[in-house]
Amino acid sequence: MEQSRVKELETIAYKARVLGLDAINKAASGHVGGAFSVVDILTVLYFNTLRNIDVNNPKNPARDRFVLSKGHCTAALYPILALRGFFPVEDLATFRQIDSYLSGHAEMNHVPGVDMSAGSLGQGLSNAVGMALAGKIDRAKYRVYAIMGDGEIQEGQIWEAAMCAGKYKLDNLVGIVDYNRLQIDGTTAEVMPLEPLADRWESFGWHVIEIDGHNYERIAEAFQAAENYKGKPTMIIANTVKGKGVSFMENNVEWHGHPPMGDDYVNARAELVAHLNELEGK
Amino acid sequence: MANFADANRAYGKALAEMGEVYENIVVIDADLQACSKTQPFSDKFPERHINVGIQECNMVGVAAGMAAAGKIPFVNSFGMFTAGRAYDQIRNACAYPNLNVKIAGIYSGFSNGEDGPTHQCIEELSVMRAVPNMVVMCPCDANEAAAMTKAMVEHNGPCFMRMGRGEVETVTDFDGYKFEIGKGVMMKDGKDVTIIAIGNMVAVALKAAELVKAKGIDARVIDMHTVKPIDRELILKCARETGVLVTSEEHNVLGGLGGAVSEVICSEYPIPVLRHGVNDCFGHSGKHQDVLDHYGLNETTLADVVLKAVALKK
Structure with missing residues (x-):
């Protein structure tokens, strides 16, 4: 990937961070930490990897599908969909409010571009398995992507879906674990350890790739490697930083579901905008 | 046969x-x-x-x-x-x-x-x-x-x-039987009381109607196969025409068919509704018919409920 392209993707990701931060602040509600850990991956998906995405026909049957299983991270998904052109960026100012279609958790019937409603943790991988199975039955070429939170994979249903995807050799399916190592009550290691994470997925019949989830080139390469790998679904373990991009939020679980207000908002925004200006050469 | x-x-x-x-x-x-x-x-x-x-x-x-x-x-x-x-x-x-x-x-x-x-x-x-x-x-x-x-x-x-x-x-193999989601089926007409039943209790209700006939009660029987959307019009018609209702289900009397019928009646045409079913308790191991009998999910108990309902008519 050319460095100019990497810079383009990073610029989109930081614009999305600013939009997500503004939307959460306006609503005084939302999940900033997990949104900032996953937004770089969403940027690569929607601006590099997903095929047959058509903002004028969001339900195009030939499109690649995406499931945000960690459905609370709409403060990342909605800005990315808006920047991609599915709906006006200005609408993000109505996020989570009574007169808005931009619901707190991902919603497929009213938010253009959302392929699956989500929110109750642990369910999205099953939904993605269903989409991938439907694609296999139809001999369709589309691919299916599902992003899970790391805490989320403590849910038993994830491992049911993992077993099922292995059985049916769903090589049209890619899972991503947003491995920021923090959940509401503390670190994943304290609350419910996930390790050995790669071994666990491998033992369930998955091809596993581990990457830095904030490196745009590595993310894009991993998606390509997954597509090239036949006979097994691929799980990408993306090592990420919760709150990535705002120094005082990084690796701080206090910013899981706490909306940045007052000086915190002003300072967070200033830091993101400074980096954005740097990227845009301003 | x-x-x-x-x-x-x-x-x-x-x-x-x-x-x-x-x-x-x-x-x-x-x-x-x-x-x-x-x-x-x-x-x-x-x-x-x-x-x-x-x-x-x-x-x-x-x-x-x-x-x-x-x-x-x-x-x-x-x-x-x-x-x-x-x-x-x-x-x-x-x-x-x-x-x-x-x-x-x-x-x-x-x-x-x-x-x-x-x-x-x-x-x-x-x-x-x-x-x-x-x-x-x-x-x-x-x-x-x-x-x-x-x-x-x-x-x-x-x-x-x-x-x-x-x-x-099999109780629906008669001329004119038609299935439509949300539309109850009149299984037997009657003028004194309506038994609104679901599932295998429909056959039981038809037998109970025979039992009360011996006591001079003319019971109507409805097969209410859909509890949601419930057939509001048919419930109100039966309420107006027979004056009292009995629901019957192999299910808790809370919130199922009995609940759905009662909700329509209490707000639109208040009359007595007696609910025959499982009285908010767990079941027991045993042959299906033995369990049904143990909890009174049979035609004799239903017939008793029907007679009680008729006695409540104003």
Whole structure:
């Protein structure tokens, strides 16, 4: 990937961070930490990897599908969909409010571009398995992507879906674990350890790739490697930083579901905008 | 001479028939295909049949994803393990996004007799009825089960279909029988009282009507196969014409058919409604008929309730 392209993707990701931060602040509600850990991956998906995405026909049957299983991270998904052109960026100012279609958790019937409603943790991988199975039955070429939170994979249903995807050799399916190592009550290691994470997925019949989830080139390469790998679904373990991009939020679980207000908002925004200006050469 | 047939078997056969017309029907089992009787479908369309093993929650989630990709998935397990175990998946992944998933709750009520209360289910009509967007139904015999299966395919949206285990008396093989989602069926006219029944209690209600006839009571019997959307018009018509209602179900008296009928009556035409069913308790191991008798889910107890109802008429 050319460095100019990497810079383009990073610029989109930081614009999305600013939009997500503004939307959460306006609503005084939302999940900033997990949104900032996953937004770089969403940027690569929607601006590099997903095929047959058509903002004028969001339900195009030939499109690649995406499931945000960690459905609370709409403060990342909605800005990315808006920047991609599915709906006006200005609408993000109505996020989570009574007169808005931009619901707190991902919603497929009213938010253009959302392929699956989500929110109750642990369910999205099953939904993605269903989409991938439907694609296999139809001999369709589309691919299916599902992003899970790391805490989320403590849910038993994830491992049911993992077993099922292995059985049916769903090589049209890619899972991503947003491995920021923090959940509401503390670190994943304290609350419910996930390790050995790669071994666990491998033992369930998955091809596993581990990457830095904030490196745009590595993310894009991993998606390509997954597509090239036949006979097994691929799980990408993306090592990420919760709150990535705002120094005082990084690796701080206090910013899981706490909306940045007052000086915190002003300072967070200033830091993101400074980096954005740097990227845009301003 | 009464005919007996298995509603579940009729469901599986109907799925196989509808599978020819609708290429997007897929069927998912969770290691209970021997019970769900979907084999006629999987024999004919092996590539459209999925067995996820003992994974009810994943099964429903997979179905939601398949529906989002244009399929009409039918998922199958005991009522306890679809409506019960996979409640969250049914609510959040199917009903909330209004996806076209069809959920079968088999071996319901006390019909899984000897296995006992962990495998019986007496609350799924209430639970499923409280979920927005859901259609909730239960056939009274094999004939109705087949018609219901076909209607579910043609209905766009999530549906829950409750079925009991084993053969039940066929009561809908008469001229003029027509199945429509949300429209109750007049099984026997009468002027003194209406018994509104569901599932295998429809046949029981017809027998109870015979029993009270000996005491000079002319009972009407309605097959209310759909508890949601409930047939409000028919309930009000029966209320006005017969003055008192009795509901009958192999289900908790809280929130199921009795609840649905009472809700219509209390706000639109207040008259007595007596609810015959399981009185908010768990079941017991035993032969299905023995369990039914133990809890009074038979024609003699129902006839007593009907007489009590008539006595309450103003």
